Structures are given as C-alpha cells and as structure tokens.
Amino acid sequence: MAATPGHDPRLATLRWPLMLTRAGMVAETVLRAFWPLASVVMLALATLMLGLHELLVVELVWAGAVVTFLSGLVALIWGLRHLHWPSREQAIMRLDETLPGRPINALLDDQAIGSEDAASAALWQAHKIRMTARAAEARAPSPNLQIASSDPFALRYVALLAMVIAVLFGSIWRIGTVRDLTPGAGTAMTGPTWEGWLQPPRYTGLPTRYLNDVEGDALRLPQGSIVTLRFYGQAGALTLAETVSGRVEDLPSAADAQQEFVIAQAGDLSIKGNGGRSWQVDVIGDLPPQIAVSGQPEIEPDGTMSLPYAAEDDYGVVGGEVRIALDLLALNRRHGLVIDPDPRADIVLDLPLPLTGDRRAFNDFLIEDFSQHPWANLPVVYTFSAQDGAGQTSFATGFGAPLLARRFFDPLAAAVVEQRRDLLWSRANAPRVAQILRALSHYPEDQFRNPSAYLRMRMILRRLESYTAVGFNQERQDEIATALWDLALLLEDGDVGDALERLRRAQERLSQAMKDGASDQEIAELMQELRDATQDYMRQLQREAEANGEMMDPGDMPDDMMQLSQDDLQAMMDRIQELMEQGRMAEAEQALQELQEMMENMRMTNAQPGEGGGEGQQAMEGLADTLREQQGLSDQAFRDLQEQFNPGARSGESEGNQGRNGGLGQGQSHEGGQGGQSQQGQQGDGPEGQDEATGEEGGSGGSQSQGDSLAERQQALRQELQRQQNGLPLGGSEDGAAARQSLEDAGRAMEGAEQALNQGDLAEAIDRQAEAMERLREGMRSLGEAMAEQQQGQSSNQTGRNSASQGNRTDPLGRDTPEGRDGVGDDGSKIGEGSAYRRAWDLLEEIRRRADDRERSDGERGYLQRLLDRF
Numbered sequence: 020m021a022a023t024p025g026h027d028p029r030l031a032t033l034r035w036p037l038m039l040t041r042a043g044m045v046a047e048t049v050l051r052a053f054w055p056l057a058s059v060v061m062l063a064l065a066t067l068m069l070g071l072h073e074l075l076v077v078e079l080v081w082a083g084a085v086v087t088f089l090s091g092l093v094a095l096i097w098g099l100r101h102l103h104w105p106s107r108e109q110a111i112m113r114l115d116e117t118l119p120g121r122p123i124n125a126l127l128d129d130q131a132i133g134s135e136d137a138a139s140a141a142l143w144q145a146h147k148i149r150m151t152a153r154a155a156e157a158r159a160p161s162p163n164l165q166i167a168s169s170d171p172f173a174l175r176y177v178a179l180l181a182m183v184i185a186v187l188f189g190s191i192w193r194i195g196t197v198r199d200l201t202p203g204a205g206t207a208m209t210g211p212t213w214e215g216w217l218q219p220p221r222y223t224g225l226p227t228r229y230l231n232d233v234e235g236d237a238l239r240l241p242q243g244s245i246v247t248l249r250f251y252g253q254a255g256a257l258t259l260a261e262t263v264s265g266r267v268e269d270l271p272s273a274a275d276a277q278q279e280f281v282i283a284q285a286g287d288l289s290i291k292g293n294g295g296r297s298w299q300v301d302v303i304g305d306l307p308p309q310i311a312v313s314g315q316p317e318i319e320p321d322g323t324m325s326l327p328y329a330a331e332d333d334y335g336v337v338g339g340e341v342r343i344a345l346d347l348l349a350l351n352r353r354h355g356l357v358i359d360p361d362p363r364a365d366i367v368l369d370l371p372l373p374l375t376g377d378r379r380a381f382n383d384f385l386i387e388d389f390s391q392h393p394w395a396n397l398p399v400v401y402t403f404s405a406q407d408g409a410g411q412t413s414f415a416t417g418f419g420a421p422l423l424a425r426r427f428f429d430p431l432a433a434a435v436v437e438q439r440r441d442l443l444w445s446r447a448n449a450p451r452v453a454q455i456l457r458a459l460s461h462y463p464e465d466q467f468r469n470p471s472a473y474l475r476m477r478m479i480l481r482r483l484e485s486y487t488a489v490g491f492n493q494e495r496q497d498e499i500a501t502a503l504w505d506l507a508l509l510l511e512d513g514d515v516g517d518a519l520e521r522l523r524r525a526q527e528r529l530s531q532a533m534k535d536g537a538s539d540q541e542i543a544e545l546m547q548e549l550r551d552a553t554q555d556y557m558r559q560l561q562r563e564a565e566a567n568g569e570m571m572d573p574g575d576m577p578d579d580m581m582q583l584s585q586d587d588l589q590a591m592m593d594r595i596q597e598l599m600e601q602g603r604m605a606e607a608e609q610a611l612q613e614l615q616e617m618m619e620n621m622r623m624t625n626a627q628p629g630e631g632g633g634e635g636q637q638a639m640e641g642l643a644d645t646l647r648e649q650q651g652l653s654d655q656a657f658r659d660l661q662e663q664f665n666p667g668a669r670s671g672e673s674e675g676n677q678g679r680n681g682g683l684g685q686g687q688s689h690e691g692g693q694g695g696q697s698q699q700g701q702q703g704d705g706p707e708g709q710d711e712a713t714g715e716e717g718g719s720g721g722s723q724s725q726g727d728s729l730a731e732r733q734q735a736l737r738q739e740l741q742r743q744q745n746g747l748p749l750g751g752s753e754d755g756a757a758a759r760q761s762l763e764d765a766g767r768a769m770e771g772a773e774q775a776l777n778q779g780d781l782a783e784a785i786d787r788q789a790e791a792m793e794r795l796r797e798g799m800r801s802l803g804e805a806m807a808e809q810q811q812g813q814s815s816n817q818t819g820r821n822s823a824s825q826g827n828r829t830d831p832l833g834r835d836t837p838e839g840r841d842g843v844g845d846d847g848s849k850i851g852e853g854s855a856y857r858r859a860w861d862l863l864e865e866i867r868r869r870a871d872d873r874e875r876s877d878g879e880r881g882y883l884q885r886l887l888d889r890f
Contacts, residue, residue: 033114033123036157037107040114043162044105051166052102056094058178063087065181068189117160122150190214190229211252213290218245222408223334236296240282241303243409248278248290256293262286263300308332310339310370310405312418313382320544322425326385328415330370332407335378339370339405339412341385346419349398355441355448363393370405388424391504393443395424426537428528428545431466432510434459435476439503446496449487456480468524472509479503525552530611533604546596553592639802641743642762646795648736649769650871653788656729660781729784730776737769740795747802754805761798765791792871796864 030037066072072080115123126147133139166175192214215230220243230248250257258273264280271278273291282302289297314327330336343366350356366389373381389395399422403415427433438455441448459466460476467473479502486495511528529545537545591614598607744762772787869875870883 030111030123030126032155033157036114036159037110039159041105041107041110043159044110044113046162047164048103048105050164051169052098053094054166054170054175056091056098058175059087059091059094061178061182063091064194065178065185065189067194068185068191070189070193073193113160114157118153118157120150120153122153123157125150126154190232192231211250211256211293213248213250213257213294215246215248218247220244220408222337233298236298238288238298238300239303240300242282242305244282246278246280246282246288250274250276250278257295258291260287260289260291263288263302305407305409305411306333307411307413308336308339308405308407309413310336310403311415312401312403316420316423318423318426318538318540320540321388322390323386323388324423326401326420327382328385328403329382330405331380332405333379334408336370336372336381336405337378337408338372339403341368341370342366342402342404343368343394343422344400344402345394346398346400349419355438355444355451358445358447361445366392366394370403389422390425392422392424393440394422395440396421396426398422426535426541427507427511428531428535428537429511429524430531431459432507433531435503435507435510439500439507442496442503443500446491446493449483449491453480453483453487456483469509472506475502475506475509479506522549522552525549526611526614530608533599533608539600542599546592546599550592638743638747639799639806642795642799642802645736645740645743646792646799646867649788649792649795652729652732652736653785653792656776656781656785656788659729660785663781728776730773733769733773733776733784733788737766737773740766740769752805754801758798758801758805761794761801765794765798768794796867800864
C-alpha cells in the first residue's frame with residue numbers, strides 16, 4: 020500500500036535527483052511545445068541582422084512583418100496548448116524507472132499485513148533498508164530532447180543556421196533601422212542615423228568591416244578600399260566631408276543618402292550632423308612586386324633547361340611573364356651567323372607560379388625545352404616580370420646567359436644541328452647549308468654508320484636544293500628544319516643493333532663531351548650509357564663464344580694474353596669518372612682510349628668452378644649480396660627501435676656498427692643484378708655511389724638508404740630476391756629443391772617484414788627479417804651443395820686439363836689455392852668439390868652467425884663483417 024509522496028521525509032536523500040529529473044522533464048515539454056516559436060523568432064532576427072529588409076521595398080517588408088507576427092502568434096498558441104507541466108509524482112516515477120526493483124516506490128509503501136508479527140516486521144524493515152541503500156544510488160536521467168518526430172523537415176536547424184550566420188556576418192545595430200521604415204521616420208522626434216562599410220580590395224584577402232562597430236577615431240586601410248555610407252532620416256540632416264578619395268570633379272552632393280568612394284590617400288573622413296562621427300584615415304600603401312633571377316641556368320639530362328628565380332609581394336604575385344631576347348652583342352658572329360638574321364619575335368612565356376602555398380614570397384623554376392628553337396645554346400637575355408593584384412608590374416634586370424638546350428656529341432649529328440641552326444637563322448643560308456650537306460655526304464662510308472641516315476640526308480639535300488631554286492619561303496624552311504632535326508636524332512640516338520658498335524658510339528660521345536666541356540649531368544648520363552653498353556658487349560661476346568665453341572680455358576691461354584674481368588672493367592670506368600670529376604680531362608680521355616682498345620681486343624674464356632664467372636658462382640654472389648643487404652636493413656630497423664625507447668642511443672654506437680650501417684648500400688655489382696631496382700645501385704658510379712656512413716661502394720640500395728623508407732627498401736629487396744630466384748641454376752636435384760623452398764620461405768618472411776614496417780611494428784619486422792636471413796642462409800647452403808654435386812659430375816670430363824689450369828683455381832672463399840697441393844683437400848677431394856667445399860661453406864656460415872650476434876663486442880663484429888665483405 021503506497022503512501023502519498025508530497026514532501027515525504029523518506030525521500031529527503033533524493034531531493035536533488037528529483038529536482039534535476041523534474042527540470043529535465045520541464046526542458047523536454049518546453050522544447051516540444053515552443054520549438055516552432057523559437058524557429059520563427061530566430062528567422063526574424065537573422066533577417067534583420069543581415070539587413071535583408073533594407074534591400075526590399077517598404078511594402079514587402081511590412082507584408083513580411085505581418086506574416087512573421089501571425090506565424091509567431093500561432094506558434095505561441097500551439098505551444099501553450101501542448102505545454103504540460105510535469106508533477107512531482109511524474110518526476111518520482113521517471114527517476115524510479117531508472118533503478119532496478121523500483122526502490123523509491125518500495126520506500127513509499129507501508130506494510131499492509133503482518134505488522135504485529137515480529138518476524139514479519141523485521142523482514143519488512145530489512146527490505147526497507149535494502150531499498151533505501153539502492154535508492155541512494157539514484158542519479159537524474161538525461162532529458163530526451165530529440166524532437167525529430169515533431170520536426171521531420173529539420174526546420175529548427177534551418178532557423179539556427181540563419182541565426183549563426185547573422186551573428187557572424189551581420190550586426191545587431193541593423194535591427195534599429197526598422198524604425199526608419201515606419202511612417203514619420205527621420206523626423207525630429209526620431210533623429211537621423213547612418214551606417215557604413217569598409218571593403219578592402221579583394222586581392223588583399225582582408226574582410227569587410229562594419230564602420231559603426233569600429234572603435235576609436237583612427238582608421239588604417241589598404242589603398243583602394245571602398246567606403247560605403249548610408250544616411251537615414253531627413254535629407255540634409257547628415258552630410259559627408261572627406262579628403263581621402265582625392266576627387267575634385269563631378270562630386271556628388273554631401274547630403275545624398277547613398278555615398279560610395281575609394282580610399283586613394285591619407286586624410287580625414289567625417290559625418291556631420293546629429294550622431295555623426297569623424298576619423299583620421301591612414302593608408303597602407305600597396306608595394307610593387309619584386310622579382311629576380313636567383314641562379315644560373317642548368318640543363319637536365321632530358322634536354323630541358325631549368326632557371327631559378329625568386330619573387331615576392333606584400334599581398335602575393337598573381338601573374339607575370341618571361342621574355343627571352345637574342346643577345347646579338349654577346350654572339351660570336353661566324354660561319355652561318357655572319358649575315359643578318361631573319362626577323363624573329365622574342366620568346367614570351369607565362370611566369371610559372373606555384374600551384375599551392377603562399378605567393379607573397381617564393382622560389383620557383385622556369386623549366387622549358389628549347390632544343391628545337393633557332394636560338395638553342397646561343398646567348399640570350401632573360402627578362403622576368405611580375406604583377407600583383409593591384410595591377411602593378413615590376414621588371415627584373417635583364418639576365419644574360421645561354422639558352423641551354425640539348426647538345427649533340429656525335430660529330431656528324433652536331434654538324435647537322437649546326438646547319439639546321441644556320442638555316443633557321445636566315446633563309447639566305449640555304450645555298451650554303453646545301454653545299455655543306457653535300458660535302459658531308461660525299462664519302463658516306465667514312466661518316467655514316469647507318470645507311471638509312473645517309474639516304475635521309477640525300478633526300479633532305481635534294482629537297483633543299485629544289486626549294487632554293489624555286490623559292491625558299493618560311494613554310495619550306497620549317498619543313499627542312501624538322502627533317503634535319505629528325506636526322507640529327509637518328510645519328511645521335513639511332514638504333515644500332517651491334518653491341519660493339521653501341522660501345523664505340525658511347526665511348527666517342529663521352530670523349531666528345533669531355534672535349535666540349537659538357538655539364539656534370541650530361542657527363543653522368545653518358546657515363547651510365549657507357550656502362551650499359553659495356554655490359555651488353557660483354558654478354559654478346561660470351562654468347563657468341565659459347566655458340567662458336569671458341570671459349571678458352573684460363574690454363575690454355577698464353578702467358579702474354581690479357582685477361583679482363585667484370586671487376587676490372589668496373590674499376591677502370593670508376594677511375595675514368597673519378598678523373599672527370601676532378602677535372603683531369605686529358606687523363607680521363609687517355610684512360611677511355613685504353614679501355615676501348617682493351618674491349619676490342621678482349622676474348623672470352625671458359626669460367627672455371629670457383630672463378631666467380633660461372634652462372635652458379637654469380638648466383639651465389641648475388642644471394643650473398645642480398646643477405647648482406649638484409650642484414651643492414653635489419654640493423655637499421657633495430658637502431659630505429661632503440662631510438663624509440665631510448666632517444667640518443669645512436670650517439671653511443673661504435674665504429675664497428677657504423678661499418679654495417681650501409682645496409683642496402685653494401686651490395687656489389689654482379690651480372691645477376693641487371694633488373695629491377697638494384698640495377699641503378701649496382702652500377703655504382705664511383706664516389707657518388709658510396710655510402711655516406713661507411714665509405715663503401717653503394718650497392719643496390721645505396722641511393723635508397725638515403726631517402727626511401729624502410730618498408731620501400733624491404734620491398735625492393737624482396738623483388739630483387741624474386742628476380743634472383745627466377746634465374747638460379749637449381750636443377751632437379753634434392754639440394755636444388757631444398758634451396759628453392761628455402762628461398763621461397765625467405766621471400767614470404769621479407770613480405771611479412773614489409774607489412775610490419777608499413778604498420779610501424781619494428782619488433783615484428785626485426786623478427787621477420789631474422790627469419791628471412793636464416794632462410795637465405797639455408798638456401799645458399801643447399802645451393803652450394805647442389806653446385807658441388809654438379810661439379811663432381813663434371814670432374815670426370817675434365818681430366819684432360821693440364822696442371823696450369825688446376826693451379827689457377829680458387830676456393831669458395833675467392834682465394835687462390837696454395838701451390839704444390841694441386842687444389843686437393845685433406846680427404847682427397849678437390850677444392851670446390853665434395854666435403855672440402857662444404858667445410859668452406861660451413862666456415863662462411865659460422866662467420867655470418869658470429870657477425871649477427873649482437874652480444875659480441877663491436878670490434879669483433881666489425882672484424883667479422885670486414886671478412887664477409889672481403890669474401
């Protein structure tokens with residue numbers, strides 16, 4: 020039996036939860052009842068604060084006011100009818116519903132029966148105590164303010180958005196202008212009023228200011244700002260006085276209701292009359308932009324020119340141009356340039372601007388390809404200009420420099436390009452150009468490597484001579500120029516099928532570039548071309564020798580016959596590049612000539628087991644490089660993990676660890692490394708290919724270690740392993756199958772390390788990298804045993820070899836066998852065969868294991884790493 024709640028003392032502990040619950044219920048019923056009225060009020064206020072009523076005629080404004088008033092009245096009546104004030108009992112029920120077992124209702128109940136029974140009374144009291152404790156935990160529930168069912172079109176949010184916009188961009192003072200729309204507004208009873216706006220130029224990016232809200236009597240405005248004033252009330256009650264516009268003619272009346280002018284100078288601005296104000300205006304001048312060339316032009320390997328410049332402006336550069344004019348005073352007028360040139364307009368380019376970022380101060384580059392322009396590589400004057408938003412234009416001082424473009428290092432191609440330039444210089448040079456082309460093609464066997472190039476030149480010559488006879492106009496001039504350009508490209512980059520011919524051309528172009536003083540980028544590109552051509556020639560020699568059965572055994576070669584290995588070639592080309600970088604061009608050209616003579620006199624020899632030239636040995640060397648690169652990558656990940664938990668730990672690393680920091684930068688050039696991402700590093704260009712931390716030659720990742728992330732380097736290493744695996748001479752033996760499976764497991768472990776690095780989990784990545792290295796070692800061990808079995812099978816067919824060939828063998832570590840032992844192991848097996856090979860391989864494995872043991876001293880690990888790098 021429940022008692023009446025009222026102010027029951029049993030609910031004294033629930034006073035605040037009940038009050039908050041009832042307040043929430045009041046908020047719910049008020050919101051549901053008056054949200055239409057609140058929406059109408061917000062829309063009306065937003066309209067007035069934004070000044071929309073000032074844009075309409077008075078009749079429409081009053082019609083809108085009537086509609087707004089009626090809508091508000093209807094919303095008020097509707098809200099009052101739906102307003103239901105919550106009672107205390109309803110609040111108790113709401114709060115009681117949030118508690119398990121309805122303890123509040125139980126507290127208000129009295130014992131109906133058994134009150135005289137002591138046991139029953141004791142049980143009832145225990146129940147009351149338990150309910151009291153449970154009711155003490157009561158907390159006021161959150162009010163349910165969701166009214167989407169009552170406002171399915173979200174009109175309340177539309178009104179709220181309009182109100183927010185009005186608060187941000189409108190003015191509360193505009194509400195007072197409604198009185199100006201009433202009958203008799205502007206009379207002496209109400210008094211005149213005004214309002215104004217200050218709008219800076221759009222290019223400044225500054226916001227519009229409401230003049231009525233400006234405090235103080237000083238204004239600082241950008242030059243070109245627009246001032247708009249409106250006077251309300253009796254005509255002439257307010258007048259304008261200003262000296263900031265600089266207007267002297269056709270001035271409007273100072274009493275006009277609408278005033279608008281532009282700030283051109285500093286001065287005074289005053290509104291005369293009742294309620295008027297005055298200001299002292301200071302003008303922020305708009306400075307003209309500044310632009311200048313900030314460096315020398317440079318030529319890129321693809322023939323494009325790059326010229327740096329710097330520009331700045333107080334509000335930002337919006338445009339400009341670059342004008343390039345021929346510098347006749349700096350031009351060496353000889354040969355076809357002696358005569359006056361045909362009229363040709365200056366080169367005009369739009370100023371390249373950054374697409375993103377701040378344009379108030381920036382550095383950028385003019386990048387264009389002028390290779391086919393008549394002024395290519397001739398002296399010109401660059402004139403940069405910049406324009407700001409105010410229309411001000413500034414010009415930089417003329418900058419004299421060559422119009423850098425592609426250069427041709429093939430002598431015949433360079434001659435053709437020169438005649439093309441002379442022909443474009445002046446059409447009067449046509450007879451002279453035809454005469455020179457005829458002379459160039461007089462003895463084609465001494466000039467042209469490609470018959471099609473000779474035939475094309477003869478066709479161009481006949482067409483030029485016929486055009487000269489009938490009249491050489493501009494259209495025919497452009498036609499011949501285009502044909503000569505295509506011919507020069509064919510002569511310079513033509514498709515030469517023979518590898519030796521490509522090698523000769525690469526050597527000739529490099530030699531000519533050194534004589535012409537080519538840039539470092541051009542020298543580097545031609546040096547890379549020479550390296551590629553040399554490798555192609557080596558492969559072609561080997562294929563031809565194997566096909567013709569002309570391969571010679573090292574022991575069968577005469578003592579005076581030169582042997583040239585891949586490492587020797589690499590060392591010679593590195594030396595040539597080093598001499599060029601030091602500016603010793605004469606010595607570099609002599610070394611290049613010696614290289615050319617040796618390459619043409621070189622003969623291929625049969626690769627003996629252990630000499631490093633065989634396919635299997637090259638595969639072993641490639642896998643050893645991959646293992647070293649994986650070790651370096653794992654060390655880098657370990658150092659990064661140390662840095663996360665112990666910042667500054669790298670400063671304590673020893674020199675021994677630094678010897679392995681190259682990681683991917685320690686791979687050596689090998690024949691198997693021609694593809695994918697490792698090729699670039701395997702060509703290691705001398706000092707530029709050295710690892711900064713170790714000074715060793717950069718390998719397949721030497722450049723990657725400087726900029727690529729650990730995950731990208733791991734991906735490149737995994738792809739390199741896949742490429743090596745596809746070319747391994749595994750055969751069908753059991754050891755070959757085991758090697759294949761181990762390498763596949765290593766690739767999967769590398770893939771797991773790559774995923775862990777992408778996710779930032781260095782610990783997991785190190786575990787996967789350790790697994791990959793272990794699988795790589797197993798694969799190399801199995802591959803070595805498979806190679807040993809193959810060599811044992813071939814040993815019975817090699818008994819005819821003389822002692823000289825046996826004495827020239829090397830062991831699996833790359834060392835010459837001792838003289839007098841004839842390359843025989845303790846068990847009678849020859850080095851490179853049987854158990855002797857496996858013992859040597861086990862020794863290498865033990866060295867690798869100890870080098871990977873981080874518990875050993877830094878000095879010992881550094882020594883072991885140097886052993887691995889050596890062998």
